[in-house]
Amino acid sequence: MNSLGKNIRLTSYGESHGEVVGAILDGFPAGFVLDQDFIQSQLNRRKPGQSSIATPRAEADEVIINSGLFNGKTTGAPIHFQLKNTNAKPKDYSHLKEVYRPSHADYTYDARYGEGNRDYRGGGRSSARVTAGWVAAGALVQDYIAKENKISVSAYVRQIGAVKLETPARYYAAEEVDATLVRCPDKAIAAQMIAAIEQAKKDKDSLGGVIECVITGVPAGLGNPVFDKLNAALGHAMLSINAVKGFELGGGFEMSSKRGSEVNDSFEMKDGKPFTKSNNSGGIQGGISNGMEIVFRVAFKPTATIGKLQSTVSTSGDEVSLEATGR
Known part of the structure:
Protein backbone atom coordinates (compact mmCIF):
# COMPACT_ATOMS: atom_id res chain seq x y z
CA MET A 1 0.00 0.00 0.00
CA ASN A 2 0.98 3.66 -0.24
CA SER A 3 0.00 4.75 3.29
CA LEU A 4 1.69 4.53 6.69
CA GLY A 5 0.42 5.27 10.18
CA LYS A 6 -2.75 5.09 12.25
CA ASN A 7 -3.54 8.22 14.28
CA ILE A 8 -1.68 10.35 11.75
CA ARG A 9 -1.57 8.78 8.31
CA LEU A 10 0.92 9.52 5.55
CA THR A 11 -0.03 8.72 1.96
CA SER A 12 2.68 8.93 -0.69
CA TYR A 13 2.20 9.48 -4.42
CA GLY A 14 4.13 10.26 -7.59
CA GLU A 15 6.90 8.81 -9.75
CA SER A 16 10.51 9.75 -10.38
CA HIS A 17 9.90 11.22 -13.83
CA GLY A 18 6.22 12.04 -13.61
CA GLU A 19 4.97 15.60 -13.28
CA VAL A 20 4.96 15.69 -9.48
CA VAL A 21 5.71 13.80 -6.28
CA GLY A 22 4.11 14.45 -2.93
CA ALA A 23 2.30 13.32 0.16
CA ILE A 24 -0.96 13.72 2.02
CA LEU A 25 -0.96 13.88 5.81
CA ASP A 26 -4.28 12.99 7.41
CA GLY A 27 -5.19 13.18 11.10
CA PHE A 28 -2.78 16.00 11.95
CA PRO A 29 -4.09 18.15 14.86
CA ALA A 30 -5.85 21.44 14.15
CA GLY A 31 -4.60 24.81 15.35
CA PHE A 32 -0.86 24.33 14.84
CA VAL A 33 1.02 27.21 13.20
CA LEU A 34 2.69 25.67 10.15
CA ASP A 35 6.29 26.80 9.67
CA GLN A 36 6.77 26.54 5.92
CA ASP A 37 10.32 27.86 6.17
CA PHE A 38 11.29 24.93 8.42
CA ILE A 39 9.64 22.45 6.06
CA GLN A 40 11.48 23.99 3.13
CA SER A 41 14.77 23.92 5.02
CA GLN A 42 14.41 20.17 5.54
CA LEU A 43 13.62 19.70 1.85
CA ASN A 44 16.69 21.76 1.00
CA ARG A 45 18.78 19.37 3.10
CA ARG A 46 17.38 16.43 1.15
CA LYS A 47 17.29 17.78 -2.38
CA PRO A 48 19.70 16.34 -4.97
CA GLY A 49 22.50 18.10 -6.83
CA GLN A 50 24.15 19.61 -3.75
CA SER A 51 27.67 18.27 -4.27
CA SER A 52 29.93 16.07 -6.39
CA ILE A 53 29.28 13.08 -4.13
CA ALA A 54 25.50 13.16 -4.55
CA THR A 55 23.22 12.53 -7.51
CA PRO A 56 23.63 15.22 -10.20
CA ARG A 57 19.88 15.55 -10.67
CA ALA A 58 19.00 19.17 -9.83
CA GLU A 59 15.53 19.82 -8.43
CA ALA A 60 14.29 23.03 -6.82
CA ASP A 61 11.98 21.03 -4.53
CA GLU A 62 9.91 24.05 -3.55
CA VAL A 63 6.97 22.63 -1.64
CA ILE A 64 3.39 23.62 -2.43
CA ILE A 65 0.93 23.15 0.44
CA ASN A 66 -2.56 23.53 -0.95
CA SER A 67 -4.98 22.07 1.59
CA GLY A 68 -5.45 21.67 5.33
CA LEU A 69 -4.47 25.26 6.17
CA PHE A 70 -6.38 28.41 7.08
CA ASN A 71 -4.76 31.66 8.22
CA GLY A 72 -1.46 29.85 8.56
CA LYS A 73 -2.79 27.20 10.93
CA THR A 74 -3.67 23.55 10.38
CA THR A 75 -7.41 22.86 10.23
CA GLY A 76 -7.47 19.15 10.99
CA ALA A 77 -8.24 18.37 7.34
CA PRO A 78 -5.79 16.42 5.17
CA ILE A 79 -2.65 18.42 4.37
CA HIS A 80 -1.42 18.12 0.79
CA PHE A 81 2.29 18.56 -0.02
CA GLN A 82 3.30 18.72 -3.69
CA LEU A 83 6.68 19.07 -5.39
CA LYS A 84 7.19 19.43 -9.11
CA ASN A 85 9.70 17.32 -11.03
CA THR A 86 11.51 20.02 -13.01
CA ASN A 87 14.68 18.14 -13.99
CA ALA A 88 13.25 14.83 -15.17
CA LYS A 89 14.99 13.33 -18.20
CA PRO A 90 12.95 10.25 -19.16
CA LYS A 91 14.84 9.75 -22.45
CA ASP A 92 17.95 8.87 -20.43
CA TYR A 93 16.20 5.63 -19.47
CA SER A 94 14.73 4.54 -22.82
CA HIS A 95 17.49 1.91 -23.29
CA LEU A 96 16.45 0.31 -19.99
CA LYS A 97 12.82 -0.23 -20.91
CA GLU A 98 13.26 -3.94 -21.64
CA VAL A 99 16.20 -4.73 -19.35
CA TYR A 100 16.09 -5.77 -15.69
CA ARG A 101 18.72 -3.75 -13.85
CA PRO A 102 20.58 -5.79 -11.17
CA SER A 103 19.30 -5.17 -7.61
CA HIS A 104 16.63 -2.71 -8.78
CA ALA A 105 12.88 -3.26 -8.53
CA ASP A 106 12.38 -3.70 -12.29
CA TYR A 107 11.78 -7.44 -12.29
CA THR A 108 9.82 -7.53 -9.03
CA TYR A 109 7.47 -4.77 -10.22
CA ASP A 110 6.80 -6.73 -13.41
CA ALA A 111 6.19 -9.85 -11.33
CA ARG A 112 3.78 -7.96 -9.07
CA TYR A 113 1.91 -5.71 -11.51
CA GLY A 114 2.36 -7.42 -14.86
CA GLU A 115 4.79 -6.75 -17.68
CA GLY A 116 4.16 -3.51 -19.54
CA ASN A 117 2.69 -1.64 -16.56
CA ARG A 118 5.96 -0.57 -14.94
CA ASP A 119 7.21 3.00 -15.23
CA TYR A 120 10.83 2.33 -16.19
CA ARG A 121 11.89 6.01 -16.14
CA GLY A 122 14.34 6.25 -13.27
CA GLY A 123 12.57 3.48 -11.39
CA GLY A 124 9.21 5.24 -11.45
CA ARG A 125 7.38 4.56 -8.22
CA SER A 126 10.32 2.64 -6.72
CA SER A 127 12.66 5.66 -6.97
CA ALA A 128 13.92 7.42 -3.85
CA ARG A 129 12.66 10.58 -5.52
CA VAL A 130 9.23 9.87 -4.02
CA THR A 131 10.62 10.36 -0.51
CA ALA A 132 10.66 14.14 -1.07
CA GLY A 133 6.99 14.19 -0.10
CA TRP A 134 7.76 12.15 3.02
CA VAL A 135 10.36 14.70 4.08
CA ALA A 136 7.87 17.56 3.75
CA ALA A 137 5.25 15.77 5.85
CA GLY A 138 7.87 14.51 8.30
CA ALA A 139 9.23 18.03 8.80
CA LEU A 140 5.80 19.23 9.88
CA VAL A 141 5.46 16.38 12.37
CA GLN A 142 9.05 16.92 13.60
CA ASP A 143 8.28 20.59 14.24
CA TYR A 144 5.04 19.68 16.01
CA ILE A 145 6.51 17.13 18.44
CA ALA A 146 9.42 19.47 19.23
CA LYS A 147 7.15 22.40 20.09
CA GLU A 148 4.21 20.54 21.63
CA ASN A 149 5.93 17.55 23.28
CA LYS A 150 9.59 18.63 23.57
CA ASP A 203 35.91 2.91 -9.89
CA LYS A 204 32.38 3.32 -11.34
CA ASP A 205 31.07 1.67 -8.20
CA SER A 206 29.00 2.57 -5.13
CA LEU A 207 28.95 2.20 -1.36
CA GLY A 208 26.38 1.43 1.32
CA PRO A 302 25.15 0.26 -1.99
CA THR A 303 23.37 2.26 -4.69
CA ALA A 304 22.32 -0.26 -7.33
CA THR A 305 23.04 1.93 -10.36
CA ILE A 306 26.77 1.61 -11.10
CA GLY A 307 28.93 2.15 -14.16
CA LYS A 308 30.52 -1.29 -14.17
CA LEU A 309 29.47 -3.83 -16.78
CA GLN A 310 27.02 -6.32 -15.26
CA SER A 311 25.21 -9.38 -16.52
CA THR A 312 21.41 -9.47 -16.48
CA VAL A 313 18.41 -10.52 -18.57
CA SER A 314 15.92 -8.72 -20.76
CA THR A 315 12.13 -8.80 -20.38
CA SER A 316 12.06 -11.30 -23.26
CA GLY A 317 14.42 -13.67 -21.42
CA ASP A 318 17.68 -12.97 -23.26
CA GLU A 319 20.90 -12.82 -21.27
CA VAL A 320 22.53 -9.42 -21.82
CA SER A 321 25.22 -7.13 -20.43
CA LEU A 322 24.41 -3.76 -18.97
CA GLU A 323 26.45 -0.70 -18.07
CA ALA A 324 23.83 1.23 -16.15
CA THR A 325 23.34 4.97 -16.30
CA GLY A 326 21.01 7.26 -14.42
CA ARG A 327 20.83 9.78 -11.62
Missing part, protein backbone atom coordinates in the same frame (compact mmCIF):
# COMPACT_ATOMS: atom_id res chain seq x y z
CA ILE A 151 10.66 15.55 21.59
CA SER A 152 13.77 16.11 19.46
CA VAL A 153 15.10 13.94 16.65
CA SER A 154 18.74 13.71 15.59
CA ALA A 155 19.95 11.57 12.68
CA TYR A 156 23.42 11.39 11.18
CA VAL A 157 25.64 9.19 9.03
CA ARG A 158 27.45 6.63 11.18
CA GLN A 159 29.08 4.60 8.42
CA ILE A 160 29.84 4.71 4.70
CA GLY A 161 31.49 1.66 3.23
CA ALA A 162 34.15 0.50 5.70
CA VAL A 163 34.57 3.96 7.28
CA LYS A 164 32.73 4.10 10.58
CA LEU A 165 32.08 6.51 13.43
CA GLU A 166 33.23 4.55 16.50
CA THR A 167 31.93 6.83 19.26
CA PRO A 168 28.76 5.92 21.22
CA ALA A 169 25.42 7.11 19.90
CA ARG A 170 24.34 10.53 21.12
CA TYR A 171 22.14 13.45 20.20
CA TYR A 172 23.81 15.92 17.81
CA ALA A 173 22.40 19.35 16.99
CA ALA A 174 21.47 19.92 13.35
CA GLU A 175 24.38 22.35 12.92
CA GLU A 176 26.85 19.66 13.98
CA VAL A 177 25.41 17.16 11.53
CA ASP A 178 25.23 19.62 8.63
CA ALA A 179 28.82 20.81 9.12
CA THR A 180 30.08 18.18 6.66
CA LEU A 181 28.95 17.11 3.17
CA VAL A 182 28.21 13.57 4.30
CA ARG A 183 26.39 14.67 7.48
CA CYS A 184 28.74 12.82 9.78
CA PRO A 185 29.34 14.98 12.88
CA ASP A 186 32.99 13.92 13.18
CA LYS A 187 34.90 16.00 10.62
CA ALA A 188 37.92 13.68 10.49
CA ILE A 189 35.75 10.61 9.87
CA ALA A 190 33.65 12.61 7.39
CA ALA A 191 36.78 13.37 5.36
CA GLN A 192 37.57 9.64 5.19
CA MET A 193 33.99 8.93 4.10
CA ILE A 194 34.22 11.50 1.31
CA ALA A 195 37.51 10.00 0.13
CA ALA A 196 35.93 6.51 0.06
CA ILE A 197 32.98 7.83 -1.97
CA GLU A 198 35.26 9.60 -4.44
CA GLN A 199 37.30 6.40 -4.89
CA ALA A 200 34.17 4.32 -5.49
CA LYS A 201 33.03 6.94 -8.00
CA LYS A 202 36.35 6.67 -9.87
CA GLY A 209 26.06 3.06 4.70
CA VAL A 210 24.41 3.30 8.10
CA ILE A 211 22.31 6.11 9.55
CA GLU A 212 22.00 6.42 13.32
CA CYS A 213 19.00 8.12 14.93
CA VAL A 214 18.69 9.40 18.51
CA ILE A 215 15.35 10.69 19.80
CA THR A 216 15.19 12.58 23.09
CA GLY A 217 12.26 13.60 25.26
CA VAL A 218 10.11 10.52 24.63
CA PRO A 219 8.15 9.76 27.80
CA ALA A 220 7.81 6.26 29.21
CA GLY A 221 4.67 4.38 28.20
CA LEU A 222 4.39 4.96 24.43
CA GLY A 223 3.73 1.89 22.30
CA ASN A 224 1.92 -1.40 22.73
CA PRO A 225 2.89 -5.02 23.38
CA VAL A 226 2.90 -7.80 20.79
CA PHE A 227 2.06 -6.66 17.23
CA ASP A 228 1.92 -2.89 17.78
CA LYS A 229 5.30 -2.52 19.45
CA LEU A 230 6.90 0.91 19.16
CA ASN A 231 10.06 -0.67 17.73
CA ALA A 232 7.97 -2.59 15.19
CA ALA A 233 6.36 0.66 14.05
CA LEU A 234 9.78 2.29 13.71
CA GLY A 235 11.10 -0.72 11.81
CA HIS A 236 8.10 -0.66 9.48
CA ALA A 237 8.71 2.99 8.65
CA MET A 238 12.48 2.71 8.26
CA LEU A 239 12.34 -0.46 6.15
CA SER A 240 9.93 1.35 3.83
CA ILE A 241 12.73 3.73 2.80
CA ASN A 242 14.36 2.86 -0.52
CA ALA A 243 17.51 0.69 -0.35
CA VAL A 244 17.19 -0.04 3.39
CA LYS A 245 18.22 -3.60 4.20
CA GLY A 246 18.62 -3.55 7.95
CA PHE A 247 17.18 -2.06 11.15
CA GLU A 248 18.49 -2.46 14.68
CA LEU A 249 17.52 -0.98 18.01
CA GLY A 250 19.92 -0.09 20.84
CA GLY A 251 22.65 -2.71 21.13
CA GLY A 252 21.14 -4.51 18.16
CA PHE A 253 22.81 -7.54 16.62
CA GLU A 254 25.96 -7.20 18.72
CA MET A 255 23.98 -8.20 21.82
CA SER A 256 23.29 -11.64 20.38
CA SER A 257 26.90 -12.63 21.06
CA LYS A 258 26.98 -11.35 24.64
CA ARG A 259 25.70 -12.49 28.03
CA GLY A 260 22.71 -11.03 29.81
CA SER A 261 24.95 -9.70 32.56
CA GLU A 262 26.78 -7.64 29.93
CA VAL A 263 23.77 -6.01 28.30
CA ASN A 264 20.96 -5.86 30.87
CA ASP A 265 19.92 -2.27 31.59
CA SER A 266 19.89 -1.91 35.40
CA PHE A 267 17.43 0.57 36.90
CA GLU A 268 18.09 3.45 39.27
CA MET A 269 15.91 6.25 40.65
CA LYS A 270 16.28 9.83 39.39
CA ASP A 271 13.91 12.65 40.34
CA GLY A 272 11.45 10.09 41.64
CA LYS A 273 11.35 8.03 38.44
CA PRO A 274 13.06 4.80 37.32
CA PHE A 275 15.78 5.24 34.72
CA THR A 276 18.28 2.76 33.33
CA LYS A 277 22.02 3.07 33.94
CA SER A 278 22.76 1.93 30.39
CA ASN A 279 20.66 1.98 27.25
CA ASN A 280 21.30 -1.26 25.39
CA SER A 281 17.53 -1.57 24.92
CA GLY A 282 17.55 1.59 22.83
CA GLY A 283 14.83 3.22 24.91
CA ILE A 284 12.22 0.53 24.26
CA GLN A 285 11.43 -2.56 26.36
CA GLY A 286 8.56 -4.92 25.62
CA GLY A 287 7.57 -2.71 22.70
CA ILE A 288 6.97 0.29 24.99
CA SER A 289 9.19 3.33 25.57
CA ASN A 290 10.97 3.44 28.94
CA GLY A 291 11.83 7.15 29.03
CA MET A 292 15.42 6.81 27.83
CA GLU A 293 16.68 8.07 24.49
CA ILE A 294 15.40 5.99 21.60
CA VAL A 295 18.41 4.84 19.57
CA PHE A 296 18.29 2.91 16.32
CA ARG A 297 20.33 2.36 13.17
CA VAL A 298 19.28 1.88 9.56
CA ALA A 299 21.51 0.07 7.03
CA PHE A 300 21.44 1.03 3.35
CA LYS A 301 22.75 -1.23 0.60
